[in-house]
Amino acid sequence: MKKTIITTLLAFIFISGSANAQNFDDYFMDQTLRIDYLFNGNAQQQTVSLDELVSLPGWAGRRHSLDQFPLAGNGNIVMKDKASGKVIYRTSFSSLFQEWLGEKEAQHVTRGFENTFLLPYPKKTAVVTIQLMNAYHKPCASLTHEIDPQDILIHQRGITRITPHKYLLRSGTPEECIDIAIMAEGYTANEMPLFYQDAQDACDAIFNHEPFKHMKNRFNIVAVESVSQDSGVSIPRNKDWKNTAVNSHFDTFYSDRYLTTRSVKAMHNWLAGIPYEHIIILANTDTYGGGGIFNAYLLTTAHHQMFKPVVVHEFGHSFGGLADEYAYDTAPSPLYPYSVEPWEPNITTLVNFDSKWKDLVPENTPIPTPVETDSTTIYTKVGVYEGGGYTLKGIYRPASECRMKINEAPRFCPVCERALEKLILFYTE
Structure with missing residues (x-):
């Protein structure tokens, strides 16, 4: 993912939203809307419930590129202006609930998990849709609800008794x-x-x-x-x-x-x-x-x-949406089916390697790439190394070693560094 950082970043984020500039003040107050949800269910069926709406003073998030977000996550939230139907805010996330769905317990137990998200506070009635995706990147649960910014039952917090x-x-x-x-x-x-x-x-x-x-x-x-x-x-x-x-x-x-x-x-x-x-x-x-x-x-x-x-x-x-690059089992991970490309920027199943770090791999590099043993290049030589996302087979990582693989690594690999830099630029430019 790197030609020039800015150019590639823009091409990447426009996949998820329109290229039209959007003025924060046209749609939002300088406040935060905190939405508390409950994610409920088991491996067979999942639902999303609205728990509470909270108003917080000030908005600390981005005020540009509001209808775009560069990472897919395992779920997404879209806010639309009710009157025009225009998307005015978008973000994505992952959750402990979705991870739990891959556990054996989820086959026979139904649980609920708290999840909270911060959105800019709309000036006018807005429609929010939250959607959970399964391991195959297909929608598995969603909820659409309206936000009336004048609703007297939106709980006001953060005005007094602020934590030191x-x-x-x-x-x-x-x-x-x-x-x-x-x-x-x-x-x-x-x-x-x-x-x-x-x-x-x-x-x-x-x-x-x-x-x-x-x-x-x-x-x-x-x-x-x-x-x-x-x-x-x-x-x-x-x-x-x-x-x-x-x-x-x-x-x-x-x-x-x-x-x-x-x-x-x-x-x-x-x-x-x-x-x-x-x-x-x-x-x-x-x-x-x-x-x-x-x-x-x-x-x-x-x-x-x-x-x-x-x-x-x-x-x-x-912060960065990076995947674990370590592996400990030859069995496929329930979180990363081989038939789909992971959304995380630092692992691949090769289903859509063009969207990952293919541009950083030197020509004639074998796939899979033999593990690097030279201590001077073990963290920096980019290739397609088998093993990542918890499984030793069928999932590939960018470098032999990285901060996302072992504690002893002194740095992130070049692919992780680039992904993190792109995200920082997205938030701040």
Whole structure:
């Protein structure tokens, strides 16, 4: 995906929307509409329910390219002006619910998962459609509903009792920059000095990696004192349950290292009144683990020795929509059927390799590409290396090693770097 970065970026995003310029002030107030949904169902049937509408002061998101978004995600949200039918905002996402649908439990259990999304606040009645996609990129559930901006039951938050916070990086206004909130999880009131140091370490780790390093002036980072009653986080396998700010726990889907939360509304309530677009949650524990969900949040442990590389890896998921490049099984992953091209920019099934990094692969490179062993090029030599997206066969990654594959990698591979840079440019130009 790289001819010149700007040219390719524009060609890419116009696939999802019109090329006509759109003025933010024509359709939106300087406020945020927070929509809380419930994703319900099982492997056979899924539904989306509207839970709550919330009004927040200010809009920290983009004010340009509103009807476009460069990544497909596993779901999408489209807002239309009711009177004209014009698309006035579009975004995409992934969710823990959709990941759970690939688990064995989903074959015989029905569950509901909280999901929250931030949209600009419409001046006039708007129609919002949210759609979930299955692993074959086909719609599997959707909901369309109207937004009356004068509805008295839209809950106003963030006006008073704003959670204490401190900026670690302030490069500009929310209109100019990408706003990242770093939340405390499992830190008591007395442990907030420790949290602020951990948040600074996370910030430093991210901006020690390209392209974040040379684009640092496009970000604001705020650390938020979401206080927990108990110190530490829940580890169910040890029968150790804590009372914490967002009720996170290990053993998600019975996987020891998978640390997530389903208390998504609580997470966003802590942040009400603070400008934010993306969320990093730091867990006060030395147990290894974490998780990152595109356009939702990332959670990782702050006191394990691998904290810094893991927070960068998970940020690659939650911010950049990058896929895991590691593999541990020859069986196909339920998340990545071989017959479709993954939407993530850093893995391919070769179904539509032209849309990925084909332009970066040197001529006469064999496919699959033999694994690179030269330590000087192991992270930079672009090819088509078999193994990624959790399976050893049929899915390919761009480099032998990358931050999205192993903790020991000192950098993202060139393909991941390019994808991240394109996204930063999309948000800020």
